[in-house]
Amino acid sequence: xxxxxxxxxxxxxxxxxxxEDFLPYLVLVGGWVPFLYSRYLWTxxxxxxxxxxxxxxxxxxxxxxxxxxxxxxxxxxxxGEHHLEIGKDIPFVPVVKSxxxxxxxxxxxSDAKTSDAISKKLVxxxxxxxxxxxxxxxxxxxxxxxxDGIFVNIPHPAGYVFHKILTFTERPTxxxxxxxxxxxxxxxxxxxESSSLIKEIQQxxxxxxxxxxxxxxxxxYFKDPFSTGPGMIFEESKMSTLGTLGIDIRKxxxxxxHSVLGEF
Numbered sequence: 587x588x589x590x591x592x593x594x595x596x597x598x599x600x601x602x603x604x605x606e607d608f609l610p611y612l613v614l615v616g617g618w619v620p621f622l623y624s625r626y627l628w629t630x631x632x633x634x635x636x637x638x639x640x641x642x643x644x645x646x647x648x649x650x651x652x653x654x655x656x657x658x659x660x661x662x663x664x665x666g667e668h669h670l671e672i673g674k675d676i677p678f679v680p681v682v683k684s685x686x687x688x689x690x691x692x693x694x695x696s697d698a699k700t701s702d703a704i705s706k707k708l709v710x711x712x713x714x715x716x717x718x719x720x721x722x723x724x725x726x727x728x729x730x731x732x733x734d735g736i737f738v739n740i741p742h743p744a745g746y747v748f749h750k751i752l753t754f755t756e757r758p759t760x761x762x763x764x765x766x767x768x769x770x771x772x773x774x775x776x777x778x779e780s781s782s783l784i785k786e787i788q789q790x791x792x793x794x795x796x797x798x799x800x801x802x803x804x805x806x807y808f809k810d811p812f813s814t815g816p817g818m819i820f821e822e823s824k825m826s827t828l829g830t831l832g833i834d835i836r837k838x839x840x841x842x843x844h845s846v847l848g849e850f
């Protein structure tokens with residue numbers, strides 16, 4: 587049976603197709619990752635996560651030898667441009683648009699260790715690349731996923747969940763914080779290898795330099811099922827199909843997130 591796609595999913599597929607030549611040097615991160623887990627990595631999955639719109643790529647610290655940059659490509663494909671300052675054409679954020687009027691921004695992020703030379707050679711000096719802390723957690727261990735014939739790298743679930751719990755407190759709004767926690771919970775809830783996933787995250791909490799911060803965030807936001815963290819996940823779950831499971835979302839979210847502490 588042919589797959590059905592929403593407007594947002596059609597935009598993602600268009601971007602992957604248009605940037606296929608560059609994908610070996612990129613890692614798809616952000617809110618689209620749980621969707622790719624559910625549809626292309628996990629089997630027998632009928633609980634797709636909440637969808638996002640914007641499409642985020644992390645830059646691998648790998649030299650790119652091509653002549654055409656991503657900026658060249660999106661300009662040739664007639665993507666829109668979100669200019670960050672009035673009167674300045676660069677840097678800009680590319681905007682992909684569908685024939686139905688749906689649109690999404692394409693954002694690029696890199697680790698502090700990624701050289702500007704790699705960034706400019708691959709992305710181009712015209713496009714904004716945000717350097718953010720802890721991006722290396724998402725890029726260190728990745729999985730290639732076949733998305734309708736196009737291979738794209740995504741973070742390993744352990745790194746993805748660890749990063750979400752580490753960084754959600756830095757998000758600018760309560761809704762963004764809640765969505766990050768929702769995605770972490772979703773992966774812990776539905777990953778078919780959840781037992782081994784939890785053990786791997788527990789080891790990261792114990793051994794990673796940022797493990798203590800992850801533990802601190804959990805202890806602060808997940809003191810019990812009625813704490814702020816489970817409540818935020820519960821609110822996000824109202825917009826998804828999780829309510830059809832017939833479970834206590836607050837209690838389940840508390841147990842799943844708290845489980846990654848292990849013996850910390």
